[in-house]
Amino acid sequence: MIRINRQTDYAARVILALSRRKPEGRVSSAEIQREMLIPPALARRIIADLAHGGFILTHPGREGGLTLARPATEINLRQVVEHFEGKLFLSECLIAQGECPFDDKCPVRCRWARLQNMILREMEQITFAELAEDASALEGLAENIARPEEIGENNTRVSERSRPAA
Numbered sequence: 001m002i003r004i005n006r007q008t009d010y011a012a013r014v015i016l017a018l019s020r021r022k023p024e025g026r027v028s029s030a031e032i033q034r035e036m037l038i039p040p041a042l043a044r045r046i047i048a049d050l051a052h053g054g055f056i057l058t059h060p061g062r063e064g065g066l067t068l069a070r071p072a073t074e075i076n077l078r079q080v081v082e083h084f085e086g087k088l089f090l091s092e093c094l095i096a097q098g099e100c101p102f103d104d105k106c107p108v109r110c111r112w113a114r115l116q117n118m119i120l121r122e123m124e125q126i127t128f129a130e131l132a133e134d135a136s137a138l139e140g141l142a143e144n145i146a147r148p149e150e151i152g153e154n155n156t157r158v159s160e161r162s163r164p165a166a
Contacts, residue, residue, distance in 0.1 A: 008084040010038045011046050015055060019072035019132040026065030053083045072132060078123035090116045
């Protein structure tokens with residue numbers, strides 16, 4: 001099973017949270033932790049690793065906080081995943097040429113290689129600027145979806161003002 005570990009997922013959340021803010025604005029690590037539901041002990045390690053990797057800047061002091069090290073348009077999902085996970089391989093046979101006795105004569109290996117390249121290309125094309133836009137769009141969509149208790153007769157939405165008094 002191919003699976004991104006929790007630390008990588010949290011790292012993507014940190015960058016996403018910073019990508020949704022104005023570039024010049026600094027955000028406290030505590031605010032990011034609360035917003036993205038990241039345990040404090042893990043957040044410290046992830047923030048340090050993101051800073052070491054050149055994804056974010058940490059600004060100490062009273063007016064300090066976190067900012068992106070470069071524009072969100074220049075940070076893609078593949079960069080973050082590979083920083084935390086290392087190079088991704090769908091199969092052992094793709095790691096080193098010559099390890100498999102069949103190599104390029106194996107139709108399964110050829111398909112693994114093709115699928116792996118598709119995944120890596122897709123991850124390269126997904127920037128955090130795009131993910132930030134997606135997050136805003138999803139938030140707007142969620143705000144427009146009526147909760148079950150807001151549905152009245154004939155499946156119409158009941159506004160706060162038109163609700164009957166309890």
